[in-house]
Amino acid sequence: MADMKVAAYICQGCGLGDRLDTAALAGVAKKEGKAALVREHEFLCNAEGVKMIRDDIANEAVTHVMIGACSRRAKTEAFGFTDVAVSRANLREGVIWCQPETDEARETTQEMAEDYIRMGCAEVKKMTLPEGNPAAVTERSVLVVGGGVSGMTAALEASKAGYKVVLVEKFGALGGWAAKLHKRSPGKSPYAEPQDTPVADMDAAIAADTNIKVYLNAITSKTAGSPGQFEIEISTESGSTTTEKVGAIIQATGFSLYDANNLPELGYGKSANVVDQAGLEALAKAANGGVIKRPSDGGEVKTVVFVQCAGQRDDTGKHLPYCSGSCCSTSVKQAMYFKDANPDIDTVVIYTDLRMPGNGEDFYRSGQNKGVTFTKGKVSSVEAAGNQCKVNFHDLILNDQTAIDNADLVVLATGQVPNSGVDIDTKLKADIAAAAGDNSLLEAYNASQAEGAVQPISVLNLTYRQGPDVPQLKYGFTDSHFICFPYETRRTGIYSAGPVRRPMDMVQAMEDATGAAMKAIQAVENAGLGRAAHPRSGDLSFPKVRLEGCTQCKRCTVECPFGAIDEDEKRFPVFNESRCRRCGTCMGACPVRVISFENYSIDTVGSQLKAVDVPDEFSEKPRILILACENDAYPALDMAAMNRNVYSAYVRIIPVRCLGSVNTIWINDALSSGYDGVMMMGCKHGDDYQCHFVKGSELASYRMSKIGDTLKQMGLEEERVATFEVAITDIERVPQLINDYAAKIQEIGMSPLKGF
């Protein structure tokens, strides 16, 4: 840029002036950093200091500002200039607070500060001001897929907030599972009696709401686009199709009951008097408060047995391995149907643990009070005998192999199976397993694809190259970032709510749907402003690609955790800016380095690490580069410094958006320019990952596992590059990690590549 003018500001506050020679730092900024304007200030973040910078921007045509003061995580408001590119040299947390305040340490402390000034100047010169997404379109309406209680709640909440809603329901009426219920478990105090379901009220509210457009007997047959500009093709049963434009999508497709036909040992299918929970609701609905009759002959029901965890919490691999968290409450409610009609009916609930989440404990107590008998046991079999059943079970309290001989009705609590559509990862997982020598998954997959086999039906029918539905997490439930962002799938602008996300009851589903509606609104608004939705909420930068350099290797499209990149016919990447979360995983993946952000690129980091002054082999001053995830590791380092936890003066830290954005060229460059070691600090990965970008730290550790060969070629020891998992709470551990690694580098010795 021809008219680039860099100004460097060095703060003397917070003890910086006492601990550091700021005049020397100013000299470094001027001479080596080539800053056109260098100023020192005794208290840079106060009104006067900020005004000084503002005046320079206005009067001196400053376009790039380097601030040598505190961490980039501090004083973000004072130094939040939106009209110039800003870099921050972390002199406070990064230097004086993490170094001992002694005369001997003065020299290395000053060297550290000078390097950070060099790095800050080098970085800012490579930055440009983000302009935001030029393709930003604002379509503010929200699509809700699924018209059960979750979907209806989401639609009503979004409408109440002033957004138009398109509600698509597969069946002929709204209500879903709740519409099949005689009554629901209580959702309000005193949690003692079954309540009427909210379906009728919500149905009426939706009918009266002009913001909500309902499609019944309809499915989303095609979903294209990105947040703010989704194009949805809605097909109805009659064959007609309509196209709707929406800004965000909430998938609330709920659950189906686990198929009780898989449980012949529990008598299902052998006796008409063995039903699942839906079967009992149907009987209760038919009786409508009256006497529930035995299905086989319409006889009087005197004894009912509820079998909890039927086909659930199964460790044999045949049935559902998980707990559905809502069936215990349902069984208590169903037992009350009988007890309320006639207290002399014997109702026995045979449970494993009786899990009653929320205020369910009050409901359980109410059930006991009404005389429902609860017994902890494991049912082994149900035998049909005439119009009655014999329930054989092991009473675990009395350690008694026993039976209830004359049950008129047996209810199986079979649990929730999510309606999450196609598992787009099955093939991927099978391929990975096959590559590792295990063909069983691939064979199972191929068998499932055989002609005539029942295929799962896609819910969203996305046109994304990554597959027609959102990724699934465990047991087929849709993806969600379970620690930080529960409703967010790995498809930006698409949220899942209710039992499709994890097993839950109605109270939780309604809460969930409200949360997802709020997130959908956030996504719509951010997309309209051309900003990232989350977790880098408000970020205006987005990936730019130099297509002329692209080799169509597809690594970016495959590795993007969020399905933001499609491919065109020639296999070039097509970026969908508003699907992007700005993590930079594509930038880290690109072998020819053609992907960058305006304020974060191969160059901004590369020039920083090259700007560091690397002393020669005989100085006994090694240099260790730390690439630290700015979400967890960098705050942990800052907080360690706030606690004055001292660490080695030989490290130079560069924050990165995510370890996934680390391009191996940085490692190469660092090692060939004489660094003695490179530490990478990212979040925990694996099944219980903590990575903000889901796959970033995992990809990084995978990439780094392959770097051994490169190191060998360079004649370096493998220990010179190391990856660490760091959590934000590791404020004691992080300095220890650094010091241990520094000691190890001392042991290995200095890098032979210095001074070339």
Next chain:
Amino acid sequence: MSEKYHNNFLKEVEEMVEEGEWVKMCMQCGVCAGSCPLGPHWAHPPQEIFMMIRAGKREEVLRSDSMWMCTSCYNCVVRCPRKLPITHIMHGLANYAHRLGLSPKNQPTQQFATLFWNNLAQTGRVNELKLSLGIYFKDGFAQGVKNAMAMQSVGLGMVKAKRLNPMELFGGHGVKDKTGFHAMLKKAKEIEDRRKNFA
């Protein structure tokens, strides 16, 4: 005849046993069992007794000696998260079993309780000398002499210290209006029997 896991026996307990209506509220956490100082000495902890009642094990419960082991320390009552008056239920069950004649024979707590009650009901005051002798001689004359000899020094010591009056053996002290006292007990028993349908 009570059927397995049917409410017949539970209902019987609710009607006939003091505080029996609480039995259905037990949630089987086992805190009572863990709190009981008599832990090693009973066959069934309280929560198991409650489950047996709910499972319809009438004979096993009423013939059990477990509830007789309760020393009324109230640890379980204090700790029960469901606030069951466990001590009272234990005594209620023991009492009910005793009235039905189902309680185990020669159960020491039961023998002592019976002796104590009969002793007290005579004069309205506990006659400690007669009570101790009653206990010593409960297993026959020879055993009684042995027991008494073993306790000889303690007894003589108490006599010396004027804590035990040998003359109590002949009648002993009592309340002023014995006739009134007996009439009161009779009336109370009538009311109790009527309430619990004992003929």
